[in-house]
Amino acid sequence: MKYLITGGSGLVGNDITKILLANKNEVNWLTNSNKNKEQVHSFKWNIYDYTIDLQCFKNxxxxxxxxxxxxxxxxxxxxxxxxxxxxxxxxxxLLYESVKNLADKPKVIVAASAIGIYRNEGDKLLDEESEKGNDFLATLTKDWEKEVDEFEKIGVRVVKLRIGIVLSDNGGYLKKVAAPAKFGFASALGNGKMITSWIHIEDLANLFIYAANNENMKGEYNAVAPNPITNFEITKQIALALNKPFFMPNVPSFILKIIFGEMAAVILMSQNISSSKIEKTGFKFEFEDIKNALKNIYNTKK
Ligand SMILES: NC(=O)c1ccc[n+]([C@@H]2O[C@H](COP(=O)([O-])OP(=O)(O)OC[C@H]3O[C@@H](n4cnc5c(N)ncnc54)[C@H](OP(=O)(O)O)[C@@H]3O)[C@@H](O)[C@H]2O)c1
Incomplete structure (x- = not known):
């Protein structure tokens, strides 16, 4: 199989690329930067100049x-x-306009989306049909999904994965929000009761590949592990997994708002997201439990 990955040099793209290459697939990257990887063919695009190297789509x-x-x-x-x-x-x-004119089109596009599309609904269980939000992030995500849906018009199967908080020691949540835990300053955020719907990076990477190869899958799926937990609990588990203390007081919401401005809303969001639809497709999570997920992440780094 031959895959084209946009944003392949990022956190999730790197893991997907690693798995694909290990399984003898060919991988092209479509990149805005000069990042390269062995065995990967990199092609350039510039979304601001609206230019793209059409060779990236070959086969x-x-x-x-x-x-x-x-x-x-x-x-x-x-x-x-x-x-x-x-x-x-x-x-x-740009991707759509380019593919539309190809004689030989790819069969499927699996696109990143985000659970930020939903409302901030405390501990209420949210599935793919739940009401969508109207804040900046939700509006952006709805518009993003709408653009991806265009591919259906040209006969390309569309799968959108609404990604939760990705857990990896190479970047994202654990590197930023939970970074103080590494220095013994693990602190829950706000009132600590917000529900965090997380997914281990390896499960997410496998899920992208699974969705690409499962012809019965189309439309939107939540990409979160089956057991979301509170911010307090995840912070505590991170401290335990790192063998660090967990005694610091919570960081109050107003401090987060001063530091992060409007973006604090993302950190303070409580979203209890259901993984039921993706599990019904037969996808098996390797990491369903936060303790195992963190143990794997931190132990494999040692
Ligand atoms: N990580 C999470 O917790 C999470 C949660 C929900 C949704 N998602 C979504 O999943 C996708 C992948 O996540 P990730 O964590 O792998 O992201 P990431 O590490 O930030 O990588 C995203 C990639 O997008 C490209 N990119 C960055 N800025 C760009 C810009 N201004 N214009 C065009 N391209 C740009 C870059 O690739 P090149 O330099 O190669 O062009 C970058 O490596 C993202 O769209 C993200 O919003 C992630």
């Missing part, structure tokens, strides 16, 4: 679309918000 069966500026990387100034939007909407439009 490709599957597109995995991950490109997007990091939602929690920088404070949400007006300029950053524009970048978050453009990097997702413009990239998807």
């Amino acid at each position: 490709v069966d599957t597109i995995i679309h991950l490109a997007g500026a990091g939602v929690a990387d920088k404070n949400w100034t007006a300029e950053r918000k524009k970048e978050l939007i453009d990097s997702r909407i413009k990239s998807t439009k």
Whole structure:
């Protein structure tokens, strides 16, 4: 099989690439940067100039679309918000316009989406049909999914994975929000009661590949492990997995709002997301329990 990955050089893309290459697949990356990886063919696009190297699609069966500026990387100034939007909407439009004109089109696109599409609903269990939010992140995600849906019009199967908090020691949540735990300063956030719907990076990478190869899958699926937990509990488990103390007081919400501005809403969100639909497809999670997930992440790093 031949795969084209956008944003392949990022946290999730790197893991997917590793698994695909280990299983003797061919991998192309479509990248905005100069990042390269052995055995991967890198092709350039520039979503701002609207240019793309069409050679990237040659003999490709599957597109995995991950490109997007990091939602929690920088404070949400007006300029950053524009970048978050453009990097997702413009990239998807450019991808679609390019594929539309190909004689030999890929069969499927598996695209990243996010649980940020849902409302902040405390501990209420949310599935794929639950009401969508209207804040910045939810609106961005709805628009992003709408662009991806265009591919259906040209006969390309569309799968959208609404990703939860990705757990990996190489970046994302554990590197940023939970980083103080490594220095013995693990602290729950806000009131600590927010539900965190997480997924181990390895399960997520496998899920992208599973969705690409399962022809019965189409539409949207929550990409979260079966057992979401509170922020207090995940922080405690991180401290335990790192063999570090857990005695610090919670970081109050107002401090988070001062530090992170509007972006604090993401950190303080409580979303209890159901994994039931993806499990019904037959997908088996390797890491259903937070203790095992963290043990795996931190032990494999040693
Ligand atoms: N990690 C999470 O917890 C999480 C949760 C929910 C949803 N997601 C979504 O899943 C996708 C992959 O996540 P990730 O954690 O792997 O993200 P990541 O590490 O930030 O990587 C995303 C990739 O997108 C490309 N990119 C970055 N800024 C861009 C810009 N301004 N314009 C165009 N392309 C840009 C880069 O690839 P090149 O340099 O190669 O172009 C980058 O490596 C993202 O769309 C993210 O929003 C992630």
